[in-house]
Amino acid sequence: MPSATTKERILDAAERLFAEKGVDASSLRQVTGAAGVNVAAIHYHFGSKEELLRAVIGRRFDPVNQERLKQLDRLETAGTPPDVEAILRAFLEPALDMLDALGEQGSLLARLVARIYSDASEPLKNVLMTQFRDVFTRFVEALMTALPELPPAEVVLRFQYTAGVLHQSLSIIELPVAELSPVELPALDTENMLQRMVSFVAAGLRAPLSPQPGGAA
C-alpha cells in the first residue's frame, strides 16, 4: 500500500542507493526493487538513468541554491555591504539546513554530492556545473567586495577551498572517519557545525597573502 506516487518512490529509493553505493554501482533493478515498482517505470517517468540522477539532485538542491541566492540578495540590498561571515553563512546554512531536515538521509545525500563532485564523468559534470554556476559566480563576486585587498584570483581559489571544507565536513558526518580519531568526537548539531565552519573558513579567507616567490615581499 504505497503512500507516495511511483515517481516519488523511485526518487527516494534512487537517492538512497546512489548515495550509499554510488551511481554506477547501483543498478536500475536495485532501485526499482527497493521502490517496489517495475524497471520500466524509471524509463517511463525519467527517460534514462542519467535523467533520474539529474532529478534526484535537482529535487534537493534547486531549493538550496534558490535559498542561497535569496539570502545573498537580502544581504546585498541591506544598507551596509555584507562581511565575510555573513556571506559564508548565506552559502553554507541552506545546505546544512536541508541536510539536517533530511536527517540520516541528509548525510547520505551529502556523500552523493561529494562523490559526483569529484567523480564527474562528462555528462555528470554538467549536471552539477549548471546547477551551481550562478551560485558560484554570485558568491565569488560578493567575497571580492568583502575582501578588496585580495586579488580576484585569490578569492576564487579560497572559495574553492571553502567548498572543499563544506564537502569534507558533509562527508565525515556519516563516514567511518570517526574510527580514525584518537579521541571521542561529540555529535554536533547544525548550528554548532555551521559556527565551526564559518570560523575556520573566515579565518582562512582573511589570511594575509602569502609572499610571492620572485616578487617583492
Added chain:
Amino acid sequence: MPSATTKERILDAAERLFAEKGVDASSLRQVTGAAGVNVAAIHYHFGSKEELLRAVIGRRFDPVNQERLKQLDRLETAGTPPDVEAILRAFLEPALDMLDALGEQGSLLARLVARIYSDASEPLKNVLMTQFRDVFTRFVEALMTALPELPPAEVVLRFQYTAGVLHQSLSIIELPVAELSPVELPALDTENMLQRMVSFVAAGLRAPLSPQPGGAA
C-alpha cells in the same frame, strides 16, 4: 615494442583510466587494451580488479606517507616543538611533490584519490583507511601539541577540514572549475600552491573557538 614490464604497463594504464573515468566506469578490457596486453594478465599479476586498484594506489602513496612520517619525525626530534605551519608542510608537501613529479598524470591521480575518498564502497574504504591511519593519528597528535588551547575533538575536526582543502585543491587543478571562474586563474607551481594552502589552513586552525551555544562564552 613495450619498454616496461607487463605489470608496470597495466599499472600505468589502470592509473590513468581509473583517474579519468572512475574505477567502476573503467573496464578491465579498456585497461588491458590501453596497456596493449591480454585481459587475463590482470588476474595473473594482481588477482582481481580490487587488488589492481590497491596496487595502483599503493605504488604512489606508500612513498608519500612514508615521507610525511619521516618529515614529522624530523620535526619532533628537533629541539623546539614544531609550529602549525611546519606540521602542515610536512603533511601537504610530500603529496604535492609526488603529484608535481608526475606532471599531468599527477593531477589525474589526485582526482582518483579524492574520488575514492568520497566514493568508498566497503572494500575500497579499507584500502585508504589502512593506508592513512598512521599518518592521520600522528599528525593529529602533533597538532594537538602545537594547539594546546584547542580541545582535542576540535583539532580532529579542523584536521578533517585540512584534508578537505587538500583534496579540493588537488581536484581543481585539472577540473573544469576554471570555467566557472569569473576571472583568469594564473597557473600555480607547487611551492606557490603549498604556500597558499598553508596560509589558509593555518589561519583556520588557529581561529578562536566559536562560542558554544548553552555554554559560557
Added chain:
DNA sequence: GTATGTTTCAAGCACTCGTTTGAAGCGAGG
C-alpha cells in the same frame, strides 16, 4: 458501457562485465 489516455507490468533484447580456462610461447637448465 465503451472509448481514451495514462500508468504499470512481465518478458526479453543486445550487450558488457569480471573472471576462468587450457593451450601456446618462451628462456634457462640438464
Added chain:
DNA sequence: CCTCGCTTCAAACGAGTGCTTGAAACATAC
C-alpha cells in the same frame, strides 16, 4: 633436444547491465 616454470594469449563462461516491447490495469470522459 627436451623439459620445466613463468608468462601471455584467444576464447568462452555465467551473470548482470540499461533499455525496449506489447499487453494488461486503471482512471476518467463521453
